Amino acid sequence: MRVLIVEDAGESALYMRRALEESGHVVDLAGDGETGEMMARGGAFDVLVFDRMLPKKDGLSVVADLRTAGIVTPVLFLSALGDVEHRVEGLNAGGDDYLAKPYAASELIARVEALGRRQEGGSPSTHLKVGELEMDLLARVVRREGKKIDIQPREFRLLEYLMRNANQVVTRTMLLEKVWDYHFDPQTNVIDVHVSRLRSKIDRDFDKPMLHTVRGAGYRLEA
Amino acid sequence: MITKLLTPFGSLMRTTTLRVAIAFAGLFAGFALLLLGFLYATTVGRLGLEADRYARKELIELSNIWEQQSINGLNMAVIQRAAQASESLYVLVKPDGRVLSGNIDSAPLDLSQVRRPDADAPLNPNAAVATGFSYERPVPETGRLERRRARGFFLAGPDGFGLFVARDLGPGLQIADQVARVIWMGGAGVLAFALIGGFLVARQVAGRVHELTMTTRAVMAGDLKRRAAVRTLAPGEGDEFDDLTEDLNAMLERIDRLVAAARTTGDAIAHDLRSPLTRLRTRLEDSALRDQTLDELREVIEDAISQLDDVVATFNAVLRLSRLEAGEGGKLEALDVSVLVTQLAELFEPVIEEAGLVFTPNIQPGLMILADRSLLAQAISNLLDNAVKYTQCGEIQLHAKHLPANQVEISISDSGRGIPLEKRDYVVKRFARLDNARSLPGSGIGLSLAVAIAELHGGRLVLSDGLTHEHGDGFGLLARLILPMMTP
Numbered sequence: 001m002r003v004l005i006v007e008d009a010g011e012s013a014l015y016m017r018r019a020l021e022e023s024g025h026v027v028d029l030a031g032d033g034e035t036g037e038m039m040a041r042g043g044a045f046d047v048l049v050f051d052r053m054l055p056k057k058d059g060l061s062v063v064a065d066l067r068t069a070g071i072v073t074p075v076l077f078l079s080a081l082g083d084v085e086h087r088v089e090g091l092n093a094g095g096d097d098y099l100a101k102p103y104a105a106s107e108l109i110a111r112v113e114a115l116g117r118r119q120e121g122g123s124p125s126t127h128l129k130v131g132e133l134e135m136d137l138l139a140r141v142v143r144r145e146g147k148k149i150d151i152q153p154r155e156f157r158l159l160e161y162l163m164r165n166a167n168q169v170v171t172r173t174m175l176l177e178k179v180w181d182y183h184f185d186p187q188t189n190v191i192d193v194h195v196s197r198l199r200s201k202i203d204r205d206f207d208k209p210m211l212h213t214v215r216g217a218g219y220r221l222e223a
Numbered sequence: 224m225i226t227k228l229l230t231p232f233g234s235l236m237r238t239t240t241l242r243v244a245i246a247f248a249g250l251f252a253g254f255a256l257l258l259l260g261f262l263y264a265t266t267v268g269r270l271g272l273e274a275d276r277y278a279r280k281e282l283i284e285l286s287n288i289w290e291q292q293s294i295n296g297l298n299m300a301v302i303q304r305a306a307q308a309s310e311s312l313y314v315l316v317k318p319d320g321r322v323l324s325g326n327i328d329s330a331p332l333d334l335s336q337v338r339r340p341d342a343d344a345p346l347n348p349n350a351a352v353a354t355g356f357s358y359e360r361p362v363p364e365t366g367r368l369e370r371r372r373a374r375g376f377f378l379a380g381p382d383g384f385g386l387f388v389a390r391d392l393g394p395g396l397q398i399a400d401q402v403a404r405v406i407w408m409g410g411a412g413v414l415a416f417a418l419i420g421g422f423l424v425a426r427q428v429a430g431r432v433h434e435l436t437m438t439t440r441a442v443m444a445g446d447l448k449r450r451a452a453v454r455t456l457a458p459g460e461g462d463e464f465d466d467l468t469e470d471l472n473a474m475l476e477r478i479d480r481l482v483a484a485a486r487t488t489g490d491a492i493a494h495d496l497r498s499p500l501t502r503l504r505t506r507l508e509d510s511a512l513r514d515q516t517l518d519e520l521r522e523v524i525e526d527a528i529s530q531l532d533d534v535v536a537t538f539n540a541v542l543r544l545s546r547l548e549a550g551e552g553g554k555l556e557a558l559d560v561s562v563l564v565t566q567l568a569e570l571f572e573p574v575i576e577e578a579g580l581v582f583t584p585n586i587q588p589g590l591m592i593l594a595d596r597s598l599l600a601q602a603i604s605n606l607l608d609n610a611v612k613y614t615q616c617g618e619i620q621l622h623a624k625h626l627p628a629n630q631v632e633i634s635i636s637d638s639g640r641g642i643p644l645e646k647r648d649y650v651v652k653r654f655a656r657l658d659n660a661r662s663l664p665g666s667g668i669g670l671s672l673a674v675a676i677a678e679l680h681g682g683r684l685v686l687s688d689g690l691t692h693e694h695g696d697g698f699g700l701l702a703r704l705i706l707p708m709m710t711p
Contacts, residue, residue, distance in 0.1 A: 083543060084597045085554070102535055104528075154569050180570055184601045185536055187608045187669070193573040216525065 001025045001046040001116045006036030006062070007078065008055050016049070019105040020112065033057030040066055045073055046116040049108075052079040052090065060093040067094035074115035078103070084183055106217035110169045117165065130166040131223030133202065133210060135159065144202055144210075155198045162198075162211070162221040171218035195219055240428045244421020248414050255410045259403060266399040267392070271355065274374040274390035279348070281311060282376045282388045286348045294384050298324050301386070310391045312358070312373055318383025330377055330387040331356035340381050351376035356389075372396060431464045435471060447479045484548050492541055496534055503530050540668040547598075547675040555680070557709060558594040560631060561586050564623040567600060571607045571621075578611055581618040590623060590631045591709045594680055602676040605669035606635045606702045614639030614699060618690055629708040630682075636689035636701040647686045673704070682706035 003025050007013040010031070017027040028045075030036035033054035040048050040062075048066075050059040063075050077090040080101045087098045097111050128135040132145045140156060142149045151159065161179050162170065172191040176182050199211045212220045281304075289297040301313045305326035314325035320334055332354050340350065357372045375389020434451050441449040451468045454461070461469075510523040547553065568584040575582040610619045617638030626632050642650055651670045670684070677684045682705050689699035 083546070084595075100539075102531075104532075180566070182570075182600055182604070183597055184604065186570075186604050188571075188574050188611050190570055190574045193577050194570075197573055216528075 001113070002028070002044060003047045003049060003112055003116075004028050004030065004036065004039055004045045005049045006030045006033065006040075006054060006059070007049070007051040008032060008053075009051075015105070016108060019109060023109050023113070025112070031055070033059065033062045037062045037065065040071065040073065041069065043071070043073075047112050048073050048075045049112065050075055050077055050095075052077055052081065052086075060089065063095055064093045076108075076111055076115055087183060104171075104217070106169060106214075107171050107173065110171050110174060110218060113168050114165055114170065114174065117168065128160065128163040130163050130221060131210065133163065133221075133223075135163055142202075144206060147205075149201055151198075151201060155194070155201065158194060158198055159202070162219065166221045167223065169214050169217050169220050174218070241421050241425035244417060244425065248417030248421065251417065252410050252414045255406065255413075259406045259410075263399060263403055267396065270392045270395050270399075271374050274392050275353065277311070278375050278388050278390040279351075281390075282351055282378060282386070283348050285313075285386060285388060286346050286378055289380065289386065290346050294380070294382060297384075297386065301325055310393060312375060312387075312389040312391065314387040316385040316387070323384070325387070327358055327389075330385065331358070331375075331389075332377055332387075334377075334385065337377060337379050337385070339379050339383070342381050344381050346378070346380060348376075348378055351378040428464075435464075435468065438471065438475075442475060447475070447482060450475060481549060484545070492538070496537065499530055499534050503527055503534075506530075537668065540672060544668060544672050544675055547672070547679055550679075553595040553598055553676075553679045555593040555595055558592055558596055558599070560590045560592050560594065560599070560633065560706075561588045561623055563594075563596060563600060564603065564621065564633060567603050567607065568621055571604075571611070575607075575611055575619055578614070579616065580611070580614055582621070583618060584621045586621070586623040587625055590625060592631050592680070592706050593709050594706070595676075598676045598679065602673040602704060603633060603635075605673050606704070609669060609702075610635050610637040610639065610700070613637070617692065617699070620690065625708070626705065629710060631706050631708050632703055633706070634701060634703040637699040638690040638692055639699040641689060641697060641699045642686060650686070651684065673702075677704050677706065680706050 001024075003020055005013055005016055005020075005027060007016065007029070008031055013029050013031075017029060020027050028039060030039050034056045036048075036050065036054065037057065039045075048063075050063055052059040054062070059077060059079075063077075066073075066075075074096040075094065077095040077098045078101060079086060079090065079098065090098045096115055099108060099111060126137045128137065134143045135141075135156075136143075137160070140153075142151050142156070142159065158175065158179050161175065173185070175191050175195075176186070195211065195213075199209075203209045203211055210222055212222060214220050285297060285300060285304075288300045292299075298315055301315045301324045304311065305313045305324065312325070312327050314327055314330045315323040316330055316334065317323050322329060332352065337352055340347070353374070353376050355372065355374045357370050359368045359370050361367065362369050371391055373389045373391045375387055377385060377387045379385045438449055438451040450472045453468055453472070454465060506523060507527060510520065514520050514523060564586050565584070568582075568586065572582050572584075607619075607621070614637040619635065619637045622632070622634045622636075624632055651674045674684045685703045685705060687701045687703070689701035691698055
């Protein structure tokens with residue numbers, strides 16, 4: 001995936017680049033809003049990562065202008081302003097996701113990859129398949145190796161998100177945000193319990209586990 | 224001493240009230256003068272016209288006599304008329320300027336300036352020169368001299384004689400003068416009253432403003448506890464100054480609370496973040512000196528990262544709390560709180576059951592309130608988090624129901640260790656943690672946030688006894704969020 005990082009704090013931009021490159025992505029850097037906008041207009045990026053506060057032109061304006069110009073490349077905003085209103089501002093300006101500083105590298109990578117995949121996704125499908133695991137979104141039925149798995153509605157939404165991001169790490173925060181639409185940290189491990197319940201349903205009666213815990217990061221559903 | 228006496232007066236002079244009073248008195252007096260002047264001018268003008276008309280009529284009569292009976296006939300006529308008339312004035316002047324006959328001393332105009340007609344020209348009353356003048360005459364009853372005003376015409380004859388005929392402006396003018404004098408004095412009286420009244424009102428108002436000024440000055444000087452004195456009044460009796468005083472006091476109350484909150488936040492952040500940061504630093508330093516293997520180092524680093532994450536989480540929670548208490552953040556929209564509570568029940572159900580507790584949600588459908596979904600979810604989630612953390616065995620109940628008086632109650636009750644009655648005010652403070660909870664994870668911000676969020680929604684958080692312990696030796700905690708219902 002080709003990623004453009006627009007961030008004026010040089011050191012953290014370099015860390016970001018290294019983390020993303022180690023996950024196999026190609027990364028370009030820009031240090032201010034105007035350069036970032038120029039490079040983004042040049043195209044050929046799968047994901048744009050914008051800091052909100054940039055020299056010369058702030059991230060919100062750059063992204064708003066890009067969207068006006070018809071450039072639809074997914075944008076991830078980074079910001080020290082983490083509150084809900086700021087998140088909403090970012091999304092209204094045309095951002096696709098929002099990550100508050102400080103963040104874990106794993107969180108950044110997972111979100112960048114989720115955005116890049118969404119781009120590839122194309123038309124919304126009614127049928128998802130990851131290895132032998134299948135989901136019929138219309139009939140709301142889940143099968144593994146042809147065997148029907150009894151699943152509750154909230155587990156269905158969780159599994160759907162995992163399947164759409166199959167073979168990629170998704171973090172607990174991403175699950176809380178995308179599946180439940182909450183933007184705060186519960187102190188108890190609510191998400192872990194949901195995932196382990198889901199795991200017990202899709203993995204228990206089968207030899208090969210599909211739903212893996214990635215230490216220090218989150219979860220990954222593998223074919 | 225003198226300055227002490229003068230200062231209140233000087234400062235009184237600067238008050239708006241007194242200035243307004245003076246300005247109004249001035250305006251009133253000016254207007255009265257204008258009116259008076261107009262009245263006077265109209266009266267005098269009218270009387271003058273009357274006098275002119277009468278004097279001209281007589282002038283024409285006399286000039287006819289002059290033409291027909293020559294200067295001797297005119298002299299006779301003037302002598303006759305002067306003897307009987309009281310309001311008409313006559314003078315017949317000889318070519319040398321001396322008075323031949325008449326009832327006043329002289330013609331009241333400079334005769335040398337009057338153009339003489341040609342010797343052969345006929346008498347022309349239309350060419351007479353008009354003039355207004357004043358003269359003195361005795362009052363019939365008292366004999367005292369009285370200055371009166373009159374208007375008249377001077378007609379110069381071709382033979383060098385001149386005839387002056389005038390008419391007194393009459394008693395009307397005296398009445399007008401009288402009226403004018405009354406209005407003058409009345410106006411002065413009104414002006415004096417306006418000034419004295421303005422001064423008194425200004426002193427009264429200045430006294431009340433003075434109290435407010437002294438309060439704001441004291442507060443500016445740093446005395447945040449100072450409040451303006453409030454008059455004791457029956458409800459609905461206060462004036463705008465009482466309202467202003469109350470608002471000022473309420474504002475000071477709020478500022479005081481915010482400042483106090485900011486101060487405690489600063490102290491508490493310093494205190495509560497310093498200990499984990501110190502711990503972290505020691506750990507890293509110790510590891511740098513001692514740990515050799517990669518695995519050992521990696522373990523320390525991962526531990527450090529997770530401790531830092533906790534610090535950041537606490538920090539964010541404190542910031543959010545401060546913003547909420549300062550009245551920032553939060554967008555209230557119509558929200559079906561039943562749906563939100565149901566979703567949260569689903570989110571927490573597995574973790575509660577996993578902890579070996581019975582979970583009993585009981586949610587009335589269709590409870591509508593004005594709320595910020597994200598913040599309210601956070602408040603309820605904080606209470607559920609607490610219930611899970613502090614309950615070893617037994618049950619957690621989550622209720623949402625309609626209360627009388629248009630309120631909605633969301634309650635979480637547990638059979639956990641509870642909070643002693645005397646500590647319930649303490650635990651809602653920032654960073655407050657009971658001794659037996661210090662070993663558990665948490666920042667001590669959760670309940671303060673729940674309180675702030677409840678207040679943002681115009682509601683409150685009430686803590687009381689929850690469910691009985693399994694062994695029956697105490698109560699858990701019942702936390703109730705009571706929020707105003709949306710009125711359709």
